[in-house]
Amino acid sequence: MKLLLVKHEELVEKISQKIIEANNVMREEIVQQLFSYDGPFSEVLRRNVEVARTKDLPLCQDTGFVEFFIFIPFNAIFERTIQESCDEAVKKVYSSKPYRYSVVSDPLYERKNTRTNTPSICHIFHWDEEKLQIRLLIKGGGSENLTTLSMLSPTAGEEELMGKIIEHVARHGSKGCPPLRVGVGVGGSADKAMLLSKLALTYSLNDVNPDPRYESLERRISEKLNQLRIGFQGLGVGPTVFSVHILQAPTHIANLPVAVSFDCYLSRIGVVEVEPVRIESR
Numbered sequence: 001m002k003l004l005l006v007k008h009e010e011l012v013e014k015i016s017q018k019i020i021e022a023n024n025v026m027r028e029e030i031v032q033q034l035f036s037y038d039g040p041f042s043e044v045l046r047r048n049v050e051v052a053r054t055k056d057l058p059l060c061q062d063t064g065f066v067e068f069f070i071f072i073p074f075n076a077i078f079e080r081t082i083q084e085s086c087d088e089a090v091k092k093v094y095s096s097k098p099y100r101y102s103v104v105s106d107p108l109y110e111r112k113n114t115r116t117n118t119p120s121i122c123h124i125f126h127w128d129e130e131k132l133q134i135r136l137l138i139k140g141g142g143s144e145n146l147t148t149l150s151m152l153s154p155t156a157g158e159e160e161l162m163g164k165i166i167e168h169v170a171r172h173g174s175k176g177c178p179p180l181r182v183g184v185g186v187g188g189s190a191d192k193a194m195l196l197s198k199l200a201l202t203y204s205l206n207d208v209n210p211d212p213r214y215e216s217l218e219r220r221i222s223e224k225l226n227q228l229r230i231g232f233q234g235l236g237v238g239p240t241v242f243s244v245h246i247l248q249a250p251t252h253i254a255n256l257p258v259a260v261s262f263d264c265y266l267s268r269i270g271v272v273e274v275e276p277v278r279i280e281s282r
Helices: 008-024 028-035 042-055 082-096 158-176 190-202 212-226
Strands: 002-006 065-073 076-078 121-127 132-139 148-152 180-187 241-249 256-263 269-274 277-280
Touching: 002 008, 008 082, 008 132, 008 269, 028 042, 065 082, 065 190, 082 121, 121 190, 132 190, 148 158, 148 190, 158 180, 158 212, 158 256, 180 190, 180 212, 190 241, 190 256, 190 269, 212 241
Parallel strands: 002 076, 065 121, 180 241
Antiparallel strands: 002 277, 065 132, 132 269, 148 256, 180 256
């Protein structure tokens, strides 16, 4: 059987570079959205983008925690565990750049800062491609606090689903540094829906669900949310959301979980791809 070897040092280097890029350089599709906005503080927001890019500084002081979605070939082997490689990359970047450490070791009691921004959060999937793909999301606390899960009746339809999302954004959307990117997970178990909603945030603005029914739903939710007129930074001017992405999964006959995750207007995401070394085994 052919084995695929993923080298630790190469993986750490590629992840490190992508984390820096995501933190410091606004993606072009977001730049276009920002420069089409001419409302309050528009010049300040634009200047922030230029200073971050040219001065090797983060776009936001909340440099968040790093969440990885890792797609692994079934026949891949690693020199170190994937968690170790991801954590080493995060520690390397956050200790060498002026990035804030945002991870505490215990969630409830001591809440001591780990001072490395690790451990990172790794979600592992297997696929039939022969390359390793890592989708990363740098997640700030404000948008993360907006995450929500609803367990709808299995008889619920589009209108009830849309209503839940619209109601939540109307009440809390201004707290997440809008315009927001909205990820929706529908189906699976409760935890599966949550995972899908997070994964949905790693896609580009123009990506759409391949199922035309869900693509239509994405578009209609986006239109409804923009009618809220929350606008840039909650100031009532410009869009409320940049995009809505839905990922769906089969579910139990008695369940309809709907999870919603949010990302701030900076949209600090990236994709790392590694071509493993091919090893012929006997």
